[in-house]
Amino acid sequence: MDFSYPGYISDDCEFPKHRMTIIEFTLLVWAGSLAAGFLGALTGLGGGVVLVPLLSLIFHVDIRYAVGASLVSVIATSSGAASAYVREGFSNIRIGMFLEIATTFGAILGAFLAAKTPSQAIAIVFGLVLLFSAYYSFKTQHDHSQDRPPDPLATKLKLNGSFPGSKGVREYNVYHVPAGFSLMFGAGILSGLLGIGSGAVKVLAMDQAMRIPFKVSTTTSNFMIGVTAAASAGVYLHRGYVDPGLAMPVMLGVLAGSLLGTRVLVKAKVRWLRLIFAGVVVALAVEMIYHGITGQM
Amino acid sequence: MNETKQWNDQRVEIIIGTMLRVGVLVAAAVVLAGGICYLVRYGHRPTDYHVFHGEPANLRSVTQTVRAAFALQCRGIMQFGLLLLILTPIARVAFSVMAFEWEKDRMYVVMTLIVLANLCYSLIGT
Numbered sequence: 001m002d003f004s005y006p007g008y009i010s011d012d013c014e015f016p017k018h019r020m021t022i023i024e025f026t027l028l029v030w031a032g033s034l035a036a037g038f039l040g041a042l043t044g045l046g047g048g049v050v051l052v053p054l055l056s057l058i059f060h061v062d063i064r065y066a067v068g069a070s071l072v073s074v075i076a077t078s079s080g081a082a083s084a085y086v087r088e089g090f091s092n093i094r095i096g097m098f099l100e101i102a103t104t105f106g107a108i109l110g111a112f113l114a115a116k117t118p119s120q121a122i123a124i125v126f127g128l129v130l131l132f133s134a135y136y137s138f139k140t141q142h143d144h145s146q147d148r149p150p151d152p153l154a155t156k157l158k159l160n161g162s163f164p165g166s167k168g169v170r171e172y173n174v175y176h177v178p179a180g181f182s183l184m185f186g187a188g189i190l191s192g193l194l195g196i197g198s199g200a201v202k203v204l205a206m207d208q209a210m211r212i213p214f215k216v217s218t219t220t221s222n223f224m225i226g227v228t229a230a231a232s233a234g235v236y237l238h239r240g241y242v243d244p245g246l247a248m249p250v251m252l253g254v255l256a257g258s259l260l261g262t263r264v265l266v267k268a269k270v271r272w273l274r275l276i277f278a279g280v281v282v283a284l285a286v287e288m289i290y291h292g293i294t295g296q297m
Numbered sequence: 298m299n300e301t302k303q304w305n306d307q308r309v310e311i312i313i314g315t316m317l318r319v320g321v322l323v324a325a326a327v328v329l330a331g332g333i334c335y336l337v338r339y340g341h342r343p344t345d346y347h348v349f350h351g352e353p354a355n356l357r358s359v360t361q362t363v364r365a366a367f368a369l370q371c372r373g374i375m376q377f378g379l380l381l382l383i384l385t386p387i388a389r390v391a392f393s394v395m396a397f398e399w400e401k402d403r404m405y406v407v408m409t410l411i412v413l414a415n416l417c418y419s420l421i422g423t
Contacts, residue, residue: 023340026332062349072379076321079385083318086310093310097393097409104415111419157404226317226386227412233383234419238358240351244375245339248332251379255325 022245029059030249037077037257042264043274044218045137045281046199047254048074049130053284056123056297061246063119063297067195068241071229073251074197077258078225084262085219092161095174095212096220096227099184099205103224104231106188111235114193123292126194130285133200134278144211151175154210163216172213180210192232197225309396313389320385324378331366331374338371359420387416 020028032054033047040047048070055066085091114122154160154174162171174180183205187198199221206217236242291297355361356376363380365373390413397405 019343021340022342022344023336025344025346026336026340059346061346064349065346072382075382075386076325079317079321079382079389083314083321086314086317089307089310093306093313093393094405097390097405097412100390100412101408101415104412104419108415108419158402227390227416230383230386231415231419234416234421237380237383237420240353240357242356242376242379243346243352244328244331244356244372244379245335246346247379248328248335248375251328251382252325252332255321 025059026245026249029055029246030253032058033073033250033253034257034260037254037259038261038264039257039273039277039280040254041077041081041258041261043137043277045133045274045277046074046197047077047258048196049133049200050281050284051250051254052126052195053130053288055246055250057284057287057291063122064114064239064241065243065246067114067122068236068243069195069247069250071191071195071233071236072242072247073254074195074229075226075233076251076255078197078222078229080255080259081262082219082223082226085222088164088219090163090215091219091223092159092163092212092216093223094157095159095161095206095210095216096223098157098159099181099202100224100227102181102184103188103191103202103228106185106190107192107228107231108188108235110189110192110194111232111239112192113189114195114232114236114241115239117193119297120292120295122193123288123297125190127285127287127289127292129190129194129196129198129200130281130288134281134285136200136204137274137278143213148173148175151177153177161216163213170213172216173211175211176209180205183209188228188231191225191228192235195232195236197229199225306400309393312396313392316389316392317385320388321382324382324385327378327381328375329378331371331376331378334371335375383420387413387420390416 036050036054037047051070052066055061056063150160150173154177159174162169187201190198190201202221203217206212207214355365362376366377390409394406394409397409
């Protein structure tokens, strides 16, 4: 036994510890990230949300490295997808920019909190967010009625917009701006703390609180994720959380997987796939919470 | 008036879409190039991510990372690619400042500048 290996002493988990070479590790992480990105894009859950559990539970990567690699990868998938959505005219650039004030402040705060929060607590919070994301992915996608008069604050902020619907251009109004803004601040904190895009919370804020049409909410959320993640990425970089050797396969894998996923999306029947993926997410959530509570993180 | 605004918005959206796509592709290409170099040189060594050490100082700041990349260090090149990735949404926000300025939308110029300031603070100031 080689006790000079620094990882050995703190290694109290029951899994056999085979030390992989960098090339083996890189290829396996790349393949895992490819699958995560592919399924995440297909199911609409986002690949980023399973990256940290994948890296920390299966590859035994320290959660701080895992969070760093996940966060930069989230920028890649968000920007890649947003480039397509923006052209289609669904995302609302003004809503996005206004709410990014909240998410970037939250993201910087979250990234600072990440350094002060014990890994166990991060694991538990992560598990809870995973459970919520899985639950929220099954929400029925109906749009809200638009019979109420426009909200004065939303009008003043020029948030009301339109998008190309099946029956021509559809106008929509935005409501409950302060509530949405506060939720976005929370989404930013979670993003910075956990290294995820927190798309589910962003959609919750826009769709449920601000009553923005679902398609506009999801595409605008995607558009915002890159900026939110970039706001924590700087802090992570200075803290030494971003390891290029780890982030390389994660970022390249998730990006390729999600681009592939969006291509297939149109043709595939995703209902059963979403069920399976949500099942995986719930299992990972339970595992994260269990590891957090028992202090194995 | 409304028609000009629509047209401008659409043009801005197309430019932003292109910026994001090019940014991500360039970043991915740089990361891949650095990654190949890294695997060829260090691929046979054992991994060690179980314990957190933090990155060395030369990969923690913008200037140091750029220096490492131009010294053609493999890990430096990968980190530089990741930096380009982080810069992509920042460039998008910077462009939006100009776009709102063209539309004479002062309120949104100010909002976008706040977002840009947050991003720059995170990347440089912390």
